[in-house]
Amino acid sequence: MTTRPAPLTARVPGSKSITNRALLLAAAATGVTRLRAPLTSDDTLAFRTALTDLGVRISGTDEVWEVTGAGAGPVGAARVWCADAGTAARFLPPFAAAGRGEFVFDGSDQLRARPLRPLVDALTALGSKVGSGPGGALPLAVTASGLDGGEITLDSSFSSQYLTGLLLSAPLMRGPLTIRATSLVSRPYIDMTRALMHHFGARTRQDGDGTITVLPGGYTAADLTIEPDASTASYVFAAAAVTGRSVTVPGLGSRSSQGDLGFVEVLRRTGAHVEVTDSGTTVTGRGDGALTGGFEVDMGDISDTFMTLAAIAPLADAPITVHGIAHARLKESDRIEAVAGNLRALGIRTDEGPDRITIHPGRPSGAEIACYRDHRIAMAFSVLGLRVGGITLDAPACVGKTFPGFHDELRRLFLDHPTPQGT
Structure with a gap:
């Protein structure tokens, strides 16, 4: 008879995907959010620093991060260094476009080589002024005056992160945003994104063909423990x-x-x-x-x-x-x-x-x-x-x-x- 060994308990750190999404949601919300057990790593620290470059106040310990949100996109001017963090390069430009000011995003050579064209095209279609490096890559220069919302089709065959970036900032727009994502890869990440948005009070709906609509109204601070x-x-x-x-x-x-x-x-x-x-x-x-x-x-x-x-x-x-x-x-x-x-x-x-x-x-x-x-x-x-x-x-x-x-x-x-x- 085979007996299974007693299990060892692994110490796996917090989810990067949840940590970075929650950081942005907390920054966009009205009030103070406490993020418990966040991942502390190169990517999440780069994302956190990028948010502080945009004027977001973040404090706390390694165990709990406190994020003071302004209930809106950033205002002013900033140069934002994304390091190697693809989530920072794809989530933060829409956040900046929903605010007001002049924002420049750049990153490492490795990050500059990763495609951003679908995101650049989507932000342009929504009325934002975006300048980019060769092929639509970093560095990105965003001239922001807020976004009205609207209806767009988004090529999501390269990454689901373009869709996530737009969804996260959609409640900050002046009107509803409807996105039809074509050839979507990594669909579970979109389900995660919407669940987290709902946790912070956003209203979204998904039609039978996968089209997602996000209503305006912003976010409200909400504490979260990162799994x-x-x-x-x-x-x-x-x-x-x-x-x-x-x-x-x-x-x-x-x-x-x-x-x-x-x-x-x-x-x-x-x-x-x-x-x-x-x-x-x-x-x-x-x-x-x-x-x-x-x-x-x-x-x-x-x-x-x-x-x-x-x-x-x-x-x-x-x-x-x-x-x-x-x-x-x-x-x-x-x-x-x-x-x-x-x-x-x-x-x-x-x-x-x-x-x-x-x-x-x-x-x-x-x-x-x-x-x-x-x-x-x-x-x-x-x-x-x-x-x-x-x-x-x-x-x-x-x-x-x-x-x-x-x-x-x-x-x-x-x-x-x-x-x-x-x-």
Whole structure:
């Protein structure tokens, strides 16, 4: 009779997606909002600093951030540095356009390479004056006099963040905003955005064809506790699967608004035991860490976790194909090519297409992983490193973008505890 090992409790930090959305909502609301257990990382600190550059007052401790909102968009003039944070570059220009003044947004070379054209076109169609860098990228110069609202069609095939940025600031507009998003990727993030908007008092509706309308009226301050980051949790869940351990992430359960928790259902297909309750989620690997392959999976809605699966897929007993992830080529790196190239460096056969990758079983050898300054590449291949000796990272510190303590936590959970026994 097989007995499952007692679960270890993972310390997964707060959701980046929720933290940054809540920061903007609190800044746009009337009154003081307390955000409990926010993620403190490179991306969220960049977002927080960008808001303070726009005149928002934020104080507090690492455990609680207090945001004093003005109930409107920013007023005045500011130069805003977004660093590497794509959410800052995509969420804050609409917020500025809903205010009054002259605002310039810029960021790192990595962020300047990421597309913003759909957002620039949408803001222009809504009556804002926006100047941009080559191809509609950073730097962006926004001349703001408020926005009237209206009806627009938005190309959302590259990222759902353009839609999110417009939705978040829509209640600050003078009239309703109706958006028809075409070819929308990562749809669960839009559900999360609307849920958070409702928490702060906004009124939205979604029609049967996916068109979303947001009514004017602003936001009201509302305290919020940030739940653990589901994308980040994917690494400890995958590590449990390949080591035969059992890991629980408390506070990340069936009521979560994060679509990336769906990653555990993919792990279930590899043979891991998964339990999701109201209070948390537990993943337990087989005693020998074996994985079942031989399947295809569309991870378009949870594309931030496809690398987690791809990195451990060589350990499966048959090929695994991930598809629906074309937009992952336009993230911090071309994530499909980055994963394929690193797997090849480890001696693993891969096949790739515009929106897919197939990973074949094999015996990975040690090699240095090219991280491309992409936190998710670094964390995904660190999980494989629990089973394969000799794997190193060329930029281990890049995990600080979302989880500064990642390497210490992985070591605590999977290297500082004895291998489970019992059959």
